Amino acid sequence: MLNKTSIPTLFTAQNLLFFDSLASTNTHAQKLLEENHPPEGTAILTIDQTAGRGQTGSVWVSEPGMNVLCSFIFYPTFLEPTRQFLLNQVISLAVIDALKKIIGQQFLIKWPNDIYFGEKKVAGILIENSIRGNSFVNSVVGIGLNVNQKIFPPEISNPISLAQISNKNLINMEVFATLAIAIEQRYLQLRNEFSSANIQKEYLNNLLGYDELREYKIGLNKIKAILKNVDETGRLLLSGEDGIKYTAWFKEIEFVF
Numbered sequence: 001m002l003n004k005t006s007i008p009t010l011f012t013a014q015n016l017l018f019f020d021s022l023a024s025t026n027t028h029a030q031k032l033l034e035e036n037h038p039p040e041g042t043a044i045l046t047i048d049q050t051a052g053r054g055q056t057g058s059v060w061v062s063e064p065g066m067n068v069l070c071s072f073i074f075y076p077t078f079l080e081p082t083r084q085f086l087l088n089q090v091i092s093l094a095v096i097d098a099l100k101k102i103i104g105q106q107f108l109i110k111w112p113n114d115i116y117f118g119e120k121k122v123a124g125i126l127i128e129n130s131i132r133g134n135s136f137v138n139s140v141v142g143i144g145l146n147v148n149q150k151i152f153p154p155e156i157s158n159p160i161s162l163a164q165i166s167n168k169n170l171i172n173m174e175v176f177a178t179l180a181i182a183i184e185q186r187y188l189q190l191r192n193e194f195s196s197a198n199i200q201k202e203y204l205n206n207l208l209g210y211d212e213l214r215e216y217k218i219g220l221n222k223i224k225a226i227l228k229n230v231d232e233t234g235r236l237l238l239s240g241e242d243g244i245k246y247t248a249w250f251k252e253i254e255f256v257f
Ligand code: BTN
Pocket: 023, 024, 025, 026, 027, 049, 051, 052, 053, 054, 055, 058, 060, 069, 070, 071, 114, 123, 124, 125, 126, 142, 143, 144, 145
């Protein structure tokens, strides 16, 4: 197991716990948090996940050894729980920053925090926050990033990997290091500058479909609407072509590709 790393960060991934196989890096992070108080920025990285978890109870499937599967532990106690969506925003921006650096191409955030290249998903983020009363206690930030996988099971919709985008195989550990650096920079932006207006602006500017008329599915209905905003609770605000305003929580709306 690696411990102190040579990744040039102040604290993120300085405590790096590396495994051959885990059920889920997020679940392992939760277990560490139950047992004691791991240092801020502790990272858990695994080659294989046997029970990887996605958003809203879905599973995250990844070919062993091909991709980056990791979780970070943070203590965003400076953040009011009502503003926790800001953490999703900075982490999404950090993944975009890292991928731009690695591949030199434009990636987008598919609301709320999937990372897309064109209309294909390259990374998923699962953030699990622990809130007590009115205070933020800790956050487990899990990231699954498709790096070298080239064949995906048919049940995964629209997957793509960095190797498919760049036509090169990449070194997972280097990709992870770039990701850890980008995450720390964005986390510090949130912690130190705390300019939520800037974060919101950057998030919207990197959002797939922002200010564009496109098709969405709400229940059984297909609508054409313009993605206008995401409010501070993370709700999507759309304006239909007929002028009707729509608001949607995660899973209440689907993008039509
Ligand atoms: C999603 O798009 O549904 C989110 C997927 C998040 C997957 C990552 S892989 C590393 C970490 N551990 C997990 O069990 N899930 C996250």
